[in-house]
Amino acid sequence: PLKKVNGILESPTGTGKTLCLLCSTLAWREHFRDSISARKIAQRLGGGELFPDRPLSSWGTAATEEDASTYYTDVPKIIYASRTHSQLTQVIKELKNTVYRPKICVLGSREQLCINPEVKRLESNHMQIYMCRTKVMSRACHFYNNVEGELGRESQALASGDKSARQRSWEELSCPYYLSRSLKQQADVIFMPYNYLLDSKSRKSHNLDLKGTVVILDEAHNVEKLCEESASFDLTPYDLASAVDALSVVLEDQAKVVQHNEINAEFNMDLATSGLDMELEDIAKIKKILLQLESAIDAVELSPDDTGITKEGSYIFDLFAQAQITFQTKSSLLESLEQILQYLSSRPGLFVNTSGLHKLSDIIQ
Numbered sequence: 001p002l003k004k005v006n007g008i009l010e011s012p013t014g015t016g017k018t019l020c021l022l023c024s025t026l027a028w029r030e031h032f033r034d035s036i037s038a039r040k041i042a043q044r045l046g047g048g049e050l051f052p053d054r055p056l057s058s059w060g061t062a063a064t065e066e067d068a069s070t071y072y073t074d075v076p077k078i079i080y081a082s083r084t085h086s087q088l089t090q091v092i093k094e095l096k097n098t099v100y101r102p103k104i105c106v107l108g109s110r111e112q113l114c115i116n117p118e119v120k121r122l123e124s125n126h127m128q129i130y131m132c133r134t135k136v137m138s139r140a141c142h143f144y145n146n147v148e149g150e151l152g153r154e155s156q157a158l159a160s161g162d163k164s165a166r167q168r169s170w171e172e173l174s175c176p177y178y179l180s181r182s183l184k185q186q187a188d189v190i191f192m193p194y195n196y197l198l199d200s201k202s203r204k205s206h207n208l209d210l211k212g213t214v215v216i217l218d219e220a221h222n223v224e225k226l227c228e229e230s231a232s233f234d235l236t237p238y239d240l241a242s243a244v245d246a247l248s249v250v251l252e253d254q255a256k257v258v259q260h261n262e263i264n265a266e267f268n269m270d271l272a273t274s275g276l277d278m279e280l281e282d283i284a285k286i287k288k289i290l291l292q293l294e295s296a297i298d299a300v301e302l303s304p305d306d307t308g309i310t311k312e313g314s315y316i317f318d319l320f321a322q323a324q325i326t327f328q329t330k331s332s333l334l335e336s337l338e339q340i341l342q343y344l345s346s347r348p349g350l351f352v353n354t355s356g357l358h359k360l361s362d363i364i365q
């Protein structure tokens, strides 16, 4: 019967933990499916038996009576999480040595899965995300454009990182990142790095619903550290300074447009636009917020012996509130930052470092 409990298994390296976890959960899943089949048949037969020597009640007992599911969509998905992507690749290799052939999909970041050389070449993860988004919006990445067609075909191999799927011609390849996001709806087993599972922001952005799933955390001794990391951030003086610099560039651009338009208006000429639909005053307000945050952080008194300071968790909210960053102002601030970042990513001319702004936006989120 389905007990719905958590289990912790410990066993030395090389004793076959991964295979045990995979095979037992997959076998249980098949058993669960069999119980549904048996129930469906029993309903049709109205109490009769299909085979005299094998009663329907013996077909699968994975679901208890009170959990009696009659839909195949109720068969729980298995979420298999490990620390790194390469560990997951290892697990998938092991899965291929078993008799099970579930539909699988691997979730990963663009950094891990992107195959567009132009985007991959970019050093910063943030820049990769932005360039990818821009390309996707203008349908300028052919790997992305191929995803739709691929979804119509038998396509699980590519998302699982199967080399044979990668041997297609360059033009035919589909983006594994977007493909895996779509395939996860139909997958029986979803593989993912821990952070996708443990970070609520990630779960939300991938639309991951854990309700009713079987979650396996491989190498779980790393989980505590990861939880700690996902609730932590660092914000350096350099980050803040670069965010302020980036805002100064935007302010200058916008001021030029306003000035230009004042002249144009005098001569009844068309008004110019920078592509950023924000008032000068609002951009200046954001810059002021960052400067206030900088002063609030500067004002924190550190102990002279360089050991840093430790405060209650709620302290961080008070610190941000000193710069008017609160739960009430958060959404509008994030929206403005998003608009500014989008503007900067498509701004012609000299490269503006947006890593500080990106970091701040992540932190506020």
Ligand code: SF4
Binding pocket: 110, 113, 114, 115, 116, 119, 131, 132, 133, 135, 136, 141, 143, 144, 175, 176, 177, 178
């Ligand atoms: S759509 Fe996929 S392949 Fe194209 S840039 Fe984005 S992540 Fe890379």
